[in-house]
Amino acid sequence: MNISEELKTRLKFISNCNITEDVYKKLLENTFATLAGKSETHSMSTLYNSKPDLLKQAHAILLQAGAEFARNNMNGDEVKAVLTEINFNQNRTKLFVDLYETNKDDVQVQLGNIGMHPPHIVDADWKIDYIVKASNLDQSEGPIFRISLVSSKYDECDNERKLERINFSCNSQELQDLVYKLKDAVRHCQRLTTE
Amino acid sequence: MEEVDNIIIDSLRNLSCNIDEDVQSLKQFTTEIVYSSMVFCLQAINPDIHFVHSLPQSMSLRLKNATTIAEHIKELGYRGDMGYQTILYCNEIEIRRVLMFLVERLPREVHKSTVSTELGYVPKLVKKIDESVRLNLEKPWVPSEFLKFGSRDCKKMVLKQDFGYGHNLQSEIIQIPDLQKQDCVESLKQYWVHYLPEVTKQCLKQNVVPSLLYRDSEFTDLAFSTKVENVETNSLVNNIEISNANLVKHNGTTVPELSIFEIEINKIRCAIEENKHKYEELQISYNNLDKQLAQITDERHKKEAALKESLTKIKTRSKTLAVLQNKENLIKLKNLVDNGNKRLVELANHWNDIQSPLLQEYQELQEQLKTRKSKIRDEEQKLQNLKDKKISLKKELSEKEKLEQQLATEYEKLNKNTNRSAYTRRILEIIANIKKQSEEIQKILIDTKIVQKDINSLNGQLDRSFTLSDELIFRDAKRDAMARSAYKLLATLHKDCGEVVQAVTTVGLVERESRNLQEQIDAELCKEVTSKLERLNNDIIEMKRENALLINKLTERTC
Numbered sequence: 014m015n016i017s018e019e020l021k022t023r024l025k026f027i028s029n030c031n032i033t034e035d036v037y038k039k040l041l042e043n044t045f046a047t048l049a050g051k052s053e054t055h056s057m058s059t060l061y062n063s064k065p066d067l068l069k070q071a072h073a074i075l076l077q078a079g080a081e082f083a084r085n086n087m088n089g090d091e092v093k094a095v096l097t098e099i100n101f102n103q104n105r106t107k108l109f110v111d112l113y114e115t116n117k118d119d120v121q122v123q124l125g126n127i128g129m130h131p132p133h134i135v136d137a138d139w140k141i142d143y144i145v146k147a148s149n150l151d152q153s154e155g156p157i158f159r160i161s162l163v164s165s166k167y168d169e170c171d172n173e174r175k176l177e178r179i180n181f182s183c184n185s186q187e188l189q190d191l192v193y194k195l196k197d198a199v200r201h202c203q204r205l206t207t208e
Numbered sequence: 209m210e211e212v213d214n215i216i217i218d219s220l221r222n223l224s225c226n227i228d229e230d231v232q233s234l235k236q237f238t239t240e241i242v243y244s245s246m247v248f249c250l251q252a253i254n255p256d257i258h259f260v261h262s263l264p265q266s267m268s269l270r271l272k273n274a275t276t277i278a279e280h281i282k283e284l285g286y287r288g289d290m291g292y293q294t295i296l297y298c299n300e301i302e303i304r305r306v307l308m309f310l311v312e313r314l315p316r317e318v319h320k321s322t323v324s325t326e327l328g329y330v331p332k333l334v335k336k337i338d339e340s341v342r343l344n345l346e347k348p349w350v351p352s353e354f355l356k357f358g359s360r361d362c363k364k365m366v367l368k369q370d371f372g373y374g375h376n377l378q379s380e381i382i383q384i385p386d387l388q389k390q391d392c393v394e395s396l397k398q399y400w401v402h403y404l405p406e407v408t409k410q411c412l413k414q415n416v417v418p419s420l421l422y423r424d425s426e427f428t429d430l431a432f433s434t435k436v437e438n439v440e441t442n443s444l445v446n447n448i449e450i451s452n453a454n455l456v457k458h459n460g461t462t463v464p465e466l467s468i469f470e471i472e473i474n475k476i477r478c479a480i481e482e483n484k485h486k487y488e489e490l491q492i493s494y495n496n497l498d499k500q501l502a503q504i505t506d507e508r509h510k511k512e513a514a515l516k517e518s519l520t521k522i523k524t525r526s527k528t529l530a531v532l533q534n535k536e537n538l539i540k541l542k543n544l545v546d547n548g549n550k551r552l553v554e555l556a557n558h559w560n561d562i563q564s565p566l567l568q569e570y571q572e573l574q575e576q577l578k579t580r581k582s583k584i585r586d587e588e589q590k591l592q593n594l595k596d597k598k599i600s601l602k603k604e605l606s607e608k609e610k611l612e613q614q615l616a617t618e619y620e621k622l623n624k625n626t627n628r629s630a631y632t633r634r635i636l637e638i639i640a641n642i643k644k645q646s647e648e649i650q651k652i653l654i655d656t657k658i659v660q661k662d663i664n665s666l667n668g669q670l671d672r673s674f675t676l677s678d679e680l681i682f683r684d685a686k687r688d689a690m691a692r693s694a695y696k697l698l699a700t701l702h703k704d705c706g707e708v709v710q711a712v713t714t715v716g717l718v719e720r721e722s723r724n725l726q727e728q729i730d731a732e733l734c735k736e737v738t739s740k741l742e743r744l745n746n747d748i749i750e751m752k753r754e755n756a757l758l759i760n761k762l763t764e765r766t767c
Contacts, residue, residue: 026388046415047408050357057406066385066400073384073407077420084421098595118366120358127418130371135352165352165372172414174358176373199345203456206342 020081021099023074028101030067038058038108040068045112048083049119083120089113091190105144132164132177142182158188211634212304217310218630234304239263242298244275249310252278267751270296281306282314296747297740336365343367379419380411494497674702 032040039055046053061068082092089110096106138161144153159182168175183191213233220227225248227241237245240263247259257280264270282290284311294302308645318600352358358370385400386392386405409415470584531537681698684691 015488022388030387065402066397066404067387069400069406070385070387071405071559073382073420076407077603088530092608094599098599117682118361119356121368122357124417125359125368125369126373126375127377128304128358128374130374133352133358133371135370135372145330153241167372167375167378172412174370201561202341202345206338206345 016085016095020074020078022093024078024096024099024101027071028099028105029076030071032064032067032071034104037105038092038163040072041075041108041112044072045116047076047118048123049116050123051119077122079113079116080124083117084124086121115190130167132166132179134162134164135176136163137161138163140145155185157182157184160188211638212308214634215305215631216304216311219247219314220245220307223252234300234307236302237298237300239296242303243277243295243684245307246277246281246295246310249307249314250277253284253310253313253315254280267747267754281310284309297743298734310402340365340367344369375414377418377422378415379422380415382407382410382416382419 014023039060042055043053043055053140057068057072061069086094091109092113093106096109101109140159142157142158143155144150147155160180164177164179166177167173169176211234215229216234223245225241225245227245231237231241233305235312243263247261248259251259253261259273259277266272271292275333276294277295278290278292286306288302288305290306294306296342343365344367345364346623351374352370355370358368360367360369376752383404385404407420409417531635678698681691685695
């Protein structure tokens with residue numbers, strides 16, 4: 014378990030600070046909703062009471078802890094061990110572990126979405142053209158394959174998933190080559206699994 | 209043969225051939241069972257082979273299937289005689305031989321050793337990659353609109369199938385209130401309380417987690433904070449400035465025929481420069497004078513204070529002198545001083561009396577405190593050690609539990625093959641039997657050897673006694689007619705006896721031969737040729753009928 018000392022001291026602060034159990038619970042729910050990519054269930058300003066700075070800090074620390082635990086793929090028991098080591102009381106530990114276990118997969122999905130990925134092909138359109146004759150061409154060499162790969166890609170400007178078309182045309186030989194390459198890749202994957 | 213049959217039937221049952229419980233030996237095998245068991249064995253050896261598990265009804269199909277199976281078995285390397293007749297018109301011995309061969313070729317179940325289950329990080333990762341690739345290949349395609357943020361829940365693991373939601377890793381500077389910090393200004397606290405937005409609102413929604421986890425936009429490292437003193441560049445810049453100035457000067461001298469104004473301007477410039485210098489000098493002198501002034505005023509203040517002090521001193525001195533001029537007063541004062549001194553000594557003594565025990569006590573208490581502190585430290589150390597131990601034990605425990613589960617599942621798998629011990633027991637029994645038999649054979653061999661020896665010695669004795677009697681009678685025969693006839697009789701007797709012995713040995717040979725023949729006859733009888741021939745006849749008739757039917761159909765079609 015490679016949880017940094019810094020995070021541990023920060024968590025210790027939460028275990029010592031005096032916020033009520035109810036506020037703690039709501040704060041946790043908010044935290045995991047944010048981590049799992051959902052909208053927050055409670056309005057933060059209602060939780061503030063007299064100590065907004067404390068709450069702000071606690072919220073940040075809980076967010077960090079939840080993300081860190083999910084990043085290390087720790088199971089509930091391991092999380093529990095870490096929290097008890099930092100002197101969280103039983104009730105708070107249990108609340109944290111329960112919420113963590115129910116939300117772990119979602120959090121990991123969200124974490125998995127961080128990072129650069131090449132566009133992902135989801136569909137393909139095609140058509141076969143045949144140029145019988147053209148102004149600059151007397152004889153054609155055969156059909157031309159117009160292929161449009163539909164790929165899904167994250168759009169940095171609009172902050173959402175968008176479909177992007179990759180268009181190209183090729184002759185039958187090139188297409189054959191492409192198909193062989195793809196088949197080769199599939200075979201390689203299959204060999205990986207059987208060995 | 210019973211053991212062999214048991215082994216064959218056991219392994220066939222393991223292959224989930226449905227052999228009835230009451231079948232105990234290969235004698236009870238019907239054509240149906242033989243066929244299906246061979247098919248099961250072949251499929252276990254080579255999963256690419258596909259056959260129907262039961263014999264087809266039609267005679268010609270039966271023949272065809274049986275021939276292909278026979279070919280497959282031959283391909284596997286079976287040396288003996290193998291054809292459709294072995295399967296369809298089976299006899300026990302041949303079937304036993306073929307099935308033994310097939311059972312030997314059955315693939316063994318691969319048992320993973322427990323050592324290989326404790327994997328390191330890299331093999332685990334590779335295994336996980338394999339698993340996810342396998343899942344990706346196995347699972348049917350699903351439109352990415354149905355996926356949850358591009359991921360798919362497959363019970364065991366979450367498969368990432370669409371990376372369209374993957375935004376770049378980008379972190380922003382995030383401010384978090386830090387109440388643990390000791391020295392923070394009140395105004396900063398006020399800022400935290402009233403104006404600082406929450407972490408989630410300080411940056412884009414998708415950047416919250418990266419900013420919290422990495423914070424690479426903050427240079428906390430010391431390497432970044434120390435300023436690099438770039439002396440070299442400074443000097444370089446200075447050099448450049450100087451050379452520039454030179455260049456300007458150069459220009460001025462090389463072009464003397466510039467207008468007079470230029471010269472005028474230069475003159476004025478020089479004057480300005482001079483004035484500037486003068487001004488600066490004046491400024492410096494003014495500053496110096498200012499400083500001097502300040503020093504002088506300082507000195508003055510000091511001297512004034514000293515004057516005041518000395519004045520007060522003089523006052524008190526004059527007063528005391530006035531008092532001391534009276535003698536009584538002097539004596540009184542002396543007494544007072546003496547008394548005061550005595551009292552001081554007394555008090556000091558008293559203080560010592562009180563102080564020493566208290567000091568001792570204080571020291572003792574301090575020592576106690578020290579020992580207690582060291583004890584506490586020890587205890588803390590112990591506690592820490594225990595905690596570490598507990599964590600390691602817990603880890604070990606969970607690992608052991610995992611291992612136990614794995615072993616339990618493996619054990620369950622193993623349990624199916626309980627016949628292993630039975631096999632070994634049987635093998636041991638067989639070995640013991642063979643040992644006994646060989647011992648008996650040895651005994652019999654020794655017996656026969658002894659008998660042979662006896663026979664040989666008797667033969668020798670006989671020969672010797674015959675030659676002796678022959679000589680004796682021959683000597684007498686020259687003189688006596690009776691003896692001559694006796695000699696003749698002896699010769700015929702010897703010849704007859706030889707014939708008798710010859711006859712006995714030939715009888716023995718014939719008997720052995722006849723026994724061999726009898727065995728052969730028995731073996732032939734075992735093959736049940738007549739019944740098989742009958743079956744063969746029936747099958748031929750059946751086939752003929754089928755052929756006739758087919759011909760009929762054909763003719764009908766053509767008509």
